[in-house]
Amino acid sequence: xxxxxxxxxxxxxxxxxxxxxxxxxxxxxxxxxxDRTNIKAVILDMIVASLDTSSTxxxxxxxxxxxxxxxxxxxxxxxxxVVGMHRMVDEKDLSSLTYLDMxxxxxxxxxxxxxxxxxxxxxxxxxxxxxxxxxxxxxIINTWAIGRDPNAWSDKAWRLFLPExxxxxxxxxxxxxxxxxxxxxxxxxxxxxxxxxxVVKLIxxxxxxxxxxxxxxxxxxxxxxxxxxxxxCNTKSYSFNCCANISFAVLRK
Numbered sequence: 001x002x003x004x005x006x007x008x009x010x011x012x013x014x015x016x017x018x019x020x021x022x023x024x025x026x027x028x029x030x031x032x033x034x035d036r037t038n039i040k041a042v043i044l045d046m047i048v049a050s051l052d053t054s055s056t057x058x059x060x061x062x063x064x065x066x067x068x069x070x071x072x073x074x075x076x077x078x079x080x081x082v083v084g085m086h087r088m089v090d091e092k093d094l095s096s097l098t099y100l101d102m103x104x105x106x107x108x109x110x111x112x113x114x115x116x117x118x119x120x121x122x123x124x125x126x127x128x129x130x131x132x133x134x135x136x137x138x139x140i141i142n143t144w145a146i147g148r149d150p151n152a153w154s155d156k157a158w159r160l161f162l163p164e165x166x167x168x169x170x171x172x173x174x175x176x177x178x179x180x181x182x183x184x185x186x187x188x189x190x191x192x193x194x195x196x197x198x199v200v201k202l203i204x205x206x207x208x209x210x211x212x213x214x215x216x217x218x219x220x221x222x223x224x225x226x227x228x229x230x231x232x233c234n235t236k237s238y239s240f241n242c243c244a245n246i247s248f249a250v251l252r253k
Contacts, residue, residue: 012191016042046192053113054199060111061104061204064161066215066242071163072208075100076247079209089205094198097205102163104201105180108173109153110161112182115144120188143181152179173197211244 010018016039023033065072082096083089122137133139148158157165171177174193175185183190190196207213 012046013039013043046195050192050196050199054196054203057104057107057111057113057196057200058203058207061107061200062207062213062242063240064107064110065103065208066213066240068161069214071103071161072213075103075208076212079205083205083209089202089209091198091202094201094205097201099163100201100205100208102166104197104204105166105171105173106161106163108182109147109180112143112147114182115142117141117143117181117184118188141181141184146179146181149179210247212247213242213244216241216243 016034019034020036020039023035065075078097078099079089083093117140120139120141122133122135122139125135126133146152150156150158152158153165169177171180173180173183175181175183175189178185181189183193183196
């Protein structure tokens, strides 16, 4: 394994390669074993799992922006201020796109890609809010219902696509705020969360920076909204058309 330079932090592959080295150096026959085939399988699984999930999240977010063009304009205004009109959006710009962050969070709230999180097992007997859960019970979290819970999202406001609800809140999607856990929480949350968030944000930023999107004439806004197939992946039940007009000077050359 080649050492990292300039004190760069280890990524997921570095951790796997470190485990491989530990296995090769270990003399314990009962120790955890991982080889290069295992590493390739884990990486392939992460990449494949991110394809449909990321593209579906982008589609849901765009459908909401088409239903709410004033929100799309605000995202584009932020992009113009951060990036300008003479270069493409780069990964280094993403941390400055705070309103786009809010839009993505709101999209995940209403349209979580995995409405039911992976099953967990209770390790001991416990009572939560009057509900008794015996030890070794299978527990499945309904994140789709959490995102629409009026007790968590201010009564009727949960029905609205309202990115501003995250403006003054320290709500993240890392599993610390249980109102918004599209990737799960704890040690068994989705291992591809960082990759997925970066991919979704970069794709949306580049699309909205380069193009003005609008619905074709005669296409009703309610037709691109909430209809979807819930299980096992919250995909839209039908596609929709939109018009993309070039708004980026570099693309016109």
